[in-house]
Amino acid sequence: MKDIEILLENSPGQLALLGETLGKNNISLEGGGVFQNGENSIAHFLVAEADKAKEVLAKEGIVVNKINEVVIQKLRQDVPGQLGMFCRKMANAGVNILVQYSDHSNQLIIVVDDILKAKIVSDEWKRQC
Template sequence: MKDLEIILENKAGMLALMGETLGKHKVSLEGGGVFNNGAYSIAHFLVEDANKAAKELEKVGIRVVKINPVIIQKLRQDVPGQLGSFCRELANEGVNILTQYSDHSNQLIIVPDNYEKAQKVSEAWMERWWSKEDYSI
């Protein structure tokens, strides 16, 4: 999975055009969101085939700024404070979170500034939180 960073003109129908274009080309959106930023909106969407998605969006005049690698992190929903704790561990390793959203499976999606460091933190987190009996923070 990859994150598409997209600039949409902030006017009626642009998100519809994006969704219709991707649907027509059998590209499924697995999570993401759109955020108003004045005359334009910044969108981030999780897709399986990012190169195909970017190619088709560019054909209809939708600007794909970047294709980003993502960290897909399952947090324990039954333990309060998981988001803060995981993000603190990333920060302690010097990883800045550029974008954060959830996918359709309630997993945390992170676009980090340093994918390799973030991946190591994520792997350690998964080992610690999903393999132990004591889930207290």
Template sequence: MKDLEILLENKLGELARLGKILGENNISLEGGGTFQNEEFCIAHFLVKEPEAAKFALENNGIKVVGVHDVLILKLRQDIPGQLGNFCSKLADGQVNILNQYSDHDNQLIIVVDKPIEGKKIVDHWMETWWGNQDYSI
């Protein structure tokens, strides 16, 4: 899966238009959100078919700013402080978080500046907290 970074005009119906375009092209959103920034909205959505989604959106006048690798992990919701502790591990490894949201399976989705280094930290985190469960990208 990949993160699509999309620039939407901040006007009535734009998110509906995006959803309809993707739906008409049989592309499902697996997580994400939009963030208002004056006259624009920055959207980040997790998709299984990033190139097809990018093509469909751009063919309909919606700008896709980027397609990004993601880190996917599960935090222990029964233990307070998991987000802070995990993000500290990334910071200690000199990996900067560019975007963060959740998917529909309550997993943490993170876009970072150093995906290879970030993946090593995720793998170690998952092994430490979840054992042998597979939460690979």
């Protein structure tokens, strides 16, 4: 799975066009969100076929800014503070979290500035929990 970062015009129908385009091309969104930023919106979505998504969206004039590696982590929903604890471990390792959202399986998805360090922290978290 990878994260695609998409620049959308902030106008009616843009998210519909994105969803319809991916759906017609049998590309499923596994999590993500859209965030308004002035005249544009920034979207981040988790997809299995990032390169294909970029290609089909480009044909509709939708720009995929980046394709990002992600860390996928399961947090314990019954333990308050899991997000803070996990993010503190990332911060202590010098990892900056650039994007955070959840997938459809209630897993934490993060895009980071140092994927190698982040995977080490994530693997350690999985062993401890």
